[in-house]
Amino acid sequence: MSTSERYNAPTIEAKWRAAWDEADLFRTHNDDPRPKYYVLEMFPYPSGRIHMGHVRNYTMGDVVARYRRAKGYNVLHPMGWDAFGMPAENAAMQNNIHPREWTYANIASMKKQLKSMGLSLDWSREFATCDVDYYHQQQRLFLAFLKEGLVARKTSKVNWDPVDQTVLANEQVIDGRGWRSGAQVEQRELSQWFFKITDYADDLLDAIDGLDRWPDKVRLMQRNWIGRSEGLRMRFEMKSTGPDGSNEIEVFTTRPDTIFGASFVAVAAGHPLAQAVAAARPDVAAFIEETQRMGTSAVAIESAEKKGIDTGLRVAHPFLEGEVMPVYVANFILMEYGTGAIFGCPAHDQRDLDFALKYDLPVITVVRPNDADDTFDVGVEAYTGDGVLINSHFLNGMTIPDAKDAIASRLEARMLGNQPQGERKVNYRLRDWGISRQRYWGCPIPVIHCEACGIVPVPEDQLPVTLPDDVTFDVPGNPLDRHPTFTKVTCPTCDGPARRETDTMDTFVDSSWYFARFTAPDATDMPIVPDVMESWLPVDQYIGGVEHAILHLLYSRFFMRAVAKAGYGDRPEPFAGLFTQGMVTHETYKDAAGNWVFPEEVVLDNGAAVHAKTGEPITVGAVESMSKSKKNVVDPDEIISSYGADTARWFMLSDTPPERDIEWTDGGVDSAHRFVQRVWRLIGDAIGRMEDPGTGDGLALRKATHASIRAIESDIEGLGFNRAVARLYEWANVLQKALADPATPGAAIRESVDAMIRCFAPMMPHLAEECWTAIGNEGFAAAASWPKVDESLLVEDAVTLPVQVNGKKRAEITVPKDAAKEDIERAVLALEDVQRFLDGPPRRIIVVPHRIVNVVA
RNA sequence: GCGGGCGUGAUGGAAUGGUAGACAUACCGGACUUAAAAUCCGGAGGCGCAAGCCGUGCGGGUUCGAGUCCCGCCGCCCGUACCA
Numbered sequence: 001m002s003t004s005e006r007y008n009a010p011t012i013e014a015k016w017r018a019a020w021d022e023a024d025l026f027r028t029h030n031d032d033p034r035p036k037y038y039v040l041e042m043f044p045y046p047s048g049r050i051h052m053g054h055v056r057n058y059t060m061g062d063v064v065a066r067y068r069r070a071k072g073y074n075v076l077h078p079m080g081w082d083a084f085g086m087p088a089e090n091a092a093m094q095n096n097i098h099p100r101e102w103t104y105a106n107i108a109s110m111k112k113q114l115k116s117m118g119l120s121l122d123w124s125r126e127f128a129t130c131d132v133d134y135y136h137q138q139q140r141l142f143l144a145f146l147k148e149g150l151v152a153r154k155t156s157k158v159n160w161d162p163v164d165q166t167v168l169a170n171e172q173v174i175d176g177r178g179w180r181s182g183a184q185v186e187q188r189e190l191s192q193w194f195f196k197i198t199d200y201a202d203d204l205l206d207a208i209d210g211l212d213r214w215p216d217k218v219r220l221m222q223r224n225w226i227g228r229s230e231g232l233r234m235r236f237e238m239k240s241t242g243p244d245g246s247n248e249i250e251v252f253t254t255r256p257d258t259i260f261g262a263s264f265v266a267v268a269a270g271h272p273l274a275q276a277v278a279a280a281r282p283d284v285a286a287f288i289e290e291t292q293r294m295g296t297s298a299v300a301i302e303s304a305e306k307k308g309i310d311t312g313l314r315v316a317h318p319f320l321e322g323e324v325m326p327v328y329v330a331n332f333i334l335m336e337y338g339t340g341a342i343f344g345c346p347a348h349d350q351r352d353l354d355f356a357l358k359y360d361l362p363v364i365t366v367v368r369p370n371d372a373d374d375t376f377d378v379g380v381e382a383y384t385g386d387g388v389l390i391n392s393h394f395l396n397g398m399t400i401p402d403a404k405d406a407i408a409s410r411l412e413a414r415m416l417g418n419q420p421q422g423e424r425k426v427n428y429r430l431r432d433w434g435i436s437r438q439r440y441w442g443c444p445i446p447v448i449h450c451e452a453c454g455i456v457p458v459p460e461d462q463l464p465v466t467l468p469d470d471v472t473f474d475v476p477g478n479p480l481d482r483h484p485t486f487t488k489v490t491c492p493t494c495d496g497p498a499r500r501e502t503d504t505m506d507t508f509v510d511s512s513w514y515f516a517r518f519t520a521p522d523a524t525d526m527p528i529v530p531d532v533m534e535s536w537l538p539v540d541q542y543i544g545g546v547e548h549a550i551l552h553l554l555y556s557r558f559f560m561r562a563v564a565k566a567g568y569g570d571r572p573e574p575f576a577g578l579f580t581q582g583m584v585t586h587e588t589y590k591d592a593a594g595n596w597v598f599p600e601e602v603v604l605d606n607g608a609a610v611h612a613k614t615g616e617p618i619t620v621g622a623v624e625s626m627s628k629s630k631k632n633v634v635d636p637d638e639i640i641s642s643y644g645a646d647t648a649r650w651f652m653l654s655d656t657p658p659e660r661d662i663e664w665t666d667g668g669v670d671s672a673h674r675f676v677q678r679v680w681r682l683i684g685d686a687i688g689r690m691e692d693p694g695t696g697d698g699l700a701l702r703k704a705t706h707a708s709i710r711a712i713e714s715d716i717e718g719l720g721f722n723r724a725v726a727r728l729y730e731w732a733n734v735l736q737k738a739l740a741d742p743a744t745p746g747a748a749i750r751e752s753v754d755a756m757i758r759c760f761a762p763m764m765p766h767l768a769e770e771c772w773t774a775i776g777n778e779g780f781a782a783a784a785s786w787p788k789v790d791e792s793l794l795v796e797d798a799v800t801l802p803v804q805v806n807g808k809k810r811a812e813i814t815v816p817k818d819a820a821k822e823d824i825e826r827a828v829l830a831l832e833d834v835q836r837f838l839d840g841p842p843r844r845i846i847v848v849p850h851r852i853v854n855v856v857a
Numbered sequence: 858g859c860g861g862g863c864g865u866g867a868u869g870g871a872a873u874g875g876u877a878g879a880c881a882u883a884c885c886g887g888a889c890u891u892a893a894a895a896u897c898c899g900g901a902g903g904c905g906c907a908a909g910c911c912g913u914g915c916g917g918g919u920u921c922g923a924g925u926c927c928c929g930c931c932g933c934c935c936g937u938a939c940c941a
Contacts, residue, residue, distance in 0.1 A: 006895095042941095044941090045940090045941050047941090082941070085940075085941065086939085086940065086941085087940085087941085158939075159939075167939075168939075169939040169940065170937095170938085170939060170940080171939080171940045172939085172940090215862095217861055217862055218861085220860085220861065221860065221861050221862095221935095221936075224859090224860050224861075225860075225936090225937085225938090227860090296938090296939085297937075297938085297939090298858085298859080298937050298938075299858080299859095299936095299937060301858085302858040302859065302937085303858045303859085304858080306858085332858075336938095350858090351858075351859095430938095431938070433938080434938080434939080436939090437939065438939090439939090506939075507939095507940090507941070508938095508941090511941085545935090545941095546861090546862080546934095546935060546936085547935060547936065547941085548936095548941085549861080549935080549936070550860095550861095550936060550937080550938085551936085551937095551938065552941090580935095582863095582934095583934085583935090622933095625934085654869085654870095654880090654881070655869045655870055655880085655881060655882085656869060656870070657870075657871095659862095659863095660863075660870090661863090661934075662869085663868090663869070665868090665869085665882085667868090667869095667882055667883070668869075668881090668882075670882090671881065671882060674895090675881090677895090678896090681896085722869090722870075722871090722880090723871075723879095723880090725880080725881085726870090726871075726879070726880035726881075727880085728880095729879095729880050729881065730879080730880065733880090736897095740897095800876095801876090802875080802876035803876090804875080804876080804921085804922070806921080806922085807875095807920095807921065807922045807923095808922095809876045812876080843921090844921065845921090846875095846921050846922080848875060851875050852875040852876075852922085853875095854875080854921055854922060855921090856921050856922090
């Protein structure tokens with residue numbers, strides 16, 4: 001093909017994708033002896049269409065995969081589908097289509113779209129989590145975990161829709177009401193299955209230190225989520241026996257030092273004492289009911305106005321004879337954390353202070369800042385900083401740690417009932433992982449409930465427990481529950497009639513081991529082949545959205561520990577390198593009636609946005625994350641079919657740092673597309689010059705070539721794709737100028753062009769192939785090695801240093817690379833641009849070699 | 858509510874504590890064209906004739922030197938355990 005023609009991306013790209021397929025270029029072999037590199041992007045939920053977020057995510061991963069391949073690694077870069085979950089059931093209800101049919105149709109269309117991006121994926125390893133083969137193996141893992149004691153059965157609360165008679169997800173509860181029925185949501189206690197992630201709380205916490213290729217922010221978020229805190233469990237003696245027969249209330253506190261500032265005790269609405277009081281107190285019962293109508297989400301509970309109700313019960317202050325404190329039921333106490341009860345010290349906890357001010361409870365300041373005196377008083381803002389104890393009897397003058405220790409020691413030594421009144425305790429915010437879902441479209445939990453034998457695991461030879469196809473979604477609730485035959489089984493132990501478990505697993509379970517399954521996706525006799533898994537894991541580079549920073553990543557870390565315990569290979573940390581990319585955003589548009597309008601329906605008329613069809617004015621709103629509900633989406637298909645995949649990929653890598661949100665703009669797409677065309681022209685022009693002997697040495701171009709290679713490889717390794725893009729622009733500018741200079745020798749041009757193609761091949765792989773062939777190279781650019789840097793061309797023998805006077809740049813000076821400090825100082829002082837800012841000798845001269853000189857006047 | 862992050866020209870952004878604004882977009886000027894698009898060449902943070910002064914959300918601090926580190930605010934975003 002002639003390079004003088006405009007580059008017809010859609011046609012040429014299709015040609016190269018077919019050629020890659022034909023050559024089976026991206027199939028990975030487990031027995032390849034080269035060093036391994038596992039690059040993985042978080043697999044998509046098959047919603048039906050890929051969105052720009054996918055394009056961004058998979059482009060980044062593909063750049064890494066192609067770069068590592070060029071660097072000589074045996075690269076594993078697989079793709080699959082996170083295919084269970086609620087949307088398929090919603091589609092079933094709305095459109096009367098079976099979840100399986102809907103899901104697999106979506107997978108087919110999304111796969112086609114992903115293929116059009118030119119991703120270097122090993123599609124032979126593809127699977128969906130809803131494949132029977134996959135969830136069969138997941139059931140094996142569940143049973144292995146059960147055997148290892150990593151599974152527990154406990155009760156926990158769910159959002160219950162009393163009208164639809166169904167469990168609601170948190171996102172289905174809107175302002176305390178069911179999204180469909182509009183009914184007030186209730187809380188219900190259900191017996192559910194849990195994975196005992198808390199067994200590994202300390203290990204998961206400690207091992208974060210070793211995750212040195214994870215973003216600090218994610219490591220910090222995980223630490224805080226696990227929330228290890230050292231504190232005290234202590235019991236308050238009740239002045240009268242509670243309605244549940246109790247004589248004491250046990251609380252957990254991390255601030256026992258503030259005990260002399262305590263002015264109330266509060267228990268959660270779900271606390272047994274609260275429940276018992278409610279039986280005789282309609283007002284308390286009403287308060288508890290109101291609290292529970294908020295649903296189960298922490299956001300709803302903790303951001304609600306702090307309220308409580310006095311139970312009438314009183315407890316004794318442990319150190320102040322005769323002092324009693326009221327016991328409240330409060331809406332901001334979580335039953336799941338600690339003991340579900342606290343003592344409130346308003347002066348040193350903002351929630352407690354808000355509560356105390358509302359109910360007119362005493363506020364006693366017991367810690368003062370180190371630089372305040374003993375008259376310090378907190379006012380309306382709780383003081384939570386470091387300090388010294390005041391108003392606290394035997395604690396006065398102590399530091400907070402000493403006071404904590406003093407209280408703990410005293411309460412440990414004192415008996416209440418037959419036990420020490422206090423006990424030092426490490427508490428975690430992390431709770432066990434509830435995996436039960438009362439839904440159809442998920443992996444069935446392989447157990448059987450037998451009245452005689454209790455809970456019986458489904459025997460291995462009866463696996464998989466498959467989802468029945470004959471289900472309907474015309475009524476709410478879990479179709480498995482009402483299925484005529486699914487639930488009816490014979491007990492494997494006693495042969496008596498039994499009931500099959502109808503809960504399915506949380507979809508986070510599916511995504512907690514898919515990366516391990518990719519290493520041996522066809523193994524039928526076991527979920528994970530230990531030695532194969534160990535040869536590939538950890539994933540060298542994992543890329544996905546920051547929204548998964550906690551749950552998915554923490555569950556996966558736990559899962560691999562459980563997998564190891566179950567004997568399926570020892571790789572406790574699944575992801576050695578993690579990168580969290582930002583979202584794709586776009587302007588939002590509304591018509592006069594206030595309806596959202598798609599970007600493609602908006603045109604500019606003399607700078608004013610109007611509707612393309614009706615011509616009515618459009619209001620341009622904020623730039624927001626692309627979402628179907630706001631219609632501010634751009635279809636990747638449209639972009640790829642009109643501009644080509646390379647343009648879309650290049651756009652996604654350009655300008656914006658990958659961890660930040662990127663704004664999709666028409667201007668940006670045009671710019672990316674212009675560069676694709678420009679590179680094609682540039683290389684066409686270069687081909688005509690590659691045989692020229694030239695009259696110069698081409699050293700400037702050669703230096704730029706090698707400096708560019710070095711910069712781009714370090715940018716890609718650091719995932720600074722936007723920087724790599726800028727380097728390529730600079731390189732193209734240099735090459736273009738070199739071509740305009742007849743002195744530039746053809747050899748330097750050929751070297752530069754050849755290297756440039758190899759360097760942009762990971763980002764614009766189709767264009768790279770076309771250019772590769774055009775300059776007469778053999779084989780595929782996708783199979784070519786990364787260019788080698790000639791280090792001798794990177795060495796400069798002189799450096800230009802900025803010269804500052806009092807921190808302001810006043811001059812520049814060029815000195816030999818290894819000039820002595822004294823020589824630099826002398827030369828700098830001789831500069832007229834320095835002298836005129838000095839009157840008299842300088843006080844100091846700071847010379848930072850190869851960096852800067854600062855003269856302090 | 859709590860935890861985490863981000864904020865730099867008109868715009869996206871660059872900058873191991875060391876020349877703020879690389880590179881790109883939009884814009885302005887020029888070349889080519891009957892004209893336009895495309896392409897090529899050049900300009901450009903603000904104020905100022907200039908010397909220079911000001912400038913990285915706001916207010917303080919550390920430092921010879923702060924976009925970068927520390928403290929306090931403001932705004933936006935993510936997570937908050939049954940969305941994936």
